[in-house]
């Protein structure tokens with residue numbers, strides 16, 4: 001069964017023949033955008049349903065062209081980060097895309113400006129049905145948009161706002177501390193992500209030192225990091241007041257198409273379920289033969305998983321998908337056959353894994369960095385959860401309506417990973433691999449569900465403090481961070497005192513407020529769907545495929561309604577924790593067995 005892994009690379013010919021061709025097509029797209037602007041600017045309010053439909057169809061085609069060229073240049077860069085031609089093309093592509101976006105921004109603005117009765121008439125027409133939901137969502141912003149001179153004045157502050165963000169980014173990205181990882185290279189400068197990567201290593205001494213070193217390095221910078229955060233929170237609160245938002249989370253909730261009640265119901269149930277994580281942390285301490293688990297042990301590896309060849313990984317994902325729905329396996333194989341997967345790591349290639357959607361005619365592309373680990377098998381299943389979603393959503397929807405926000409985007413990928421993990425757990429005989437898989441699945445869910453909600457609660461408190469006219473100095477942020485994390489870990493894990501500074505390097509706080517709870521949301525919705533599947537099996541599959549085909553043509557609440565899920569109800573969210581509790585039981589059992 002074990003064949004040597006071949007160096008399977010992307011075939012980009014479905015996208016574009018070469019960089020020169022990409023440039024000339026981008027030029028043509030920019031010309032078309034200007035032409036559309038000449039034809040329609042100042043006229044959106046006059047259009048009837050059929051004419052508006054014709055415009056939206058034309059824009060949909062243009063967007064797909066841009067997507068194809070943008071993906072081509074992005075993938076070129078992912079394959080060779082330092083190649084001059086790839087960099088030149090990426091810059092050119094970004095600039096052209098920005099020009100096109102600017103040329104067409106009037107469409108959205110004029111659409112929002114149309115009065116409500118007229119808009120409603122258009123939205124209920126048959127012609128606009130394929131675009132209706134996205135058009136409705138755009139209009140939700142209307143009450144919070146100010147007059148043109150006010151918007152211009154607010155826009156003029158943008159460079160100042162991004163200066164605070166860049167200052168924060170720079171303080172974080174330039175942090176380098178001397179550290180000896182024990183790999184024989186001696187003391188070397190280490191950045192934050194490098195230090196954090198040691199938390200997944202089996203050597204405890206290395207993990208503890210990495211945490212110490214990280215916070216020693218951050219400490220002298222926390223004042224500046226806090227000042228940047230304080231300035232940004234202050235600015236956001238002021239702008240919110242001008243726009244008339246009721247609370248600091250509202251803009252994010254609106255962007256996620258989630259109502260305040262849903263988000264609060266979810267977060268409160270997550271908090272009441274911290275005990276599941278605490279149970280695992282106590283068990284993990286015994287597995288590692290420790291009196292108490294420390295923060296540095298949280299992600300210490302459990303079990304000793306065996307290695308997997310690429311062919312084996314493909315076989316596993318294929319079989320697990322086939323068992324669920326042959327259609328998903330078919331899409332998976334089509335993408336592989338089309339040369340849309342880049343498999344092995346190599347110098348200059350982007351790290352990590354991703355899936356990128358292209359257009360209605362072209363299958364998505366997937367980047368992997370496959371190194372024969374168990375984790376890579378789960379990643380393959382995850383990325384093709386995205387890919388199968390993309391393909392089916394593009395079959396059912398226009399390009400514009402196939403897109404989903406972050407809160408829904410991670411649902412099919414997490415779900416796909418669950419069915420692949422199940423398949424593996426059922427068929428794998430090696431005890432160390434089974435233990436590792438069960439522990440990984442559980443800890444990944446904790447990181448998404450619990451940690452991301454702790455982060456959002458921390459932000460809520462920071463905005464409240466700032467809103468009461470108190471500053472967000474490092475000392476105060478330390479306190480808030482400590483308290484919210486303390487609720488999560490309880491007495492099941494020891495937080496070292498320096499962990500007070502744990503808020504300081506997190507980019508989401510700086511770039512997109514309350515971004516993180518969408519991860520909790522997606523993970524829990526995936527668990528809820530998984531539970532429905534386990535209960536009803538075959539009855540579930542057609543509804544699930546329809547859900548994938550629906551793409552972003554409805555709100556998250558409406559998308560999951562066919563499964564009988566009411567997201568405003570705390571009882572719904574509690575069901576997800578039954579599944580998480582079962583994952584925890586399974587991880588406890590398998591990890592104990594593998595140690596015997």
Ligand SMILES: [Zn+2]
Nearest residue numbers: 382386410413
């Ligand atoms: Zn993903």
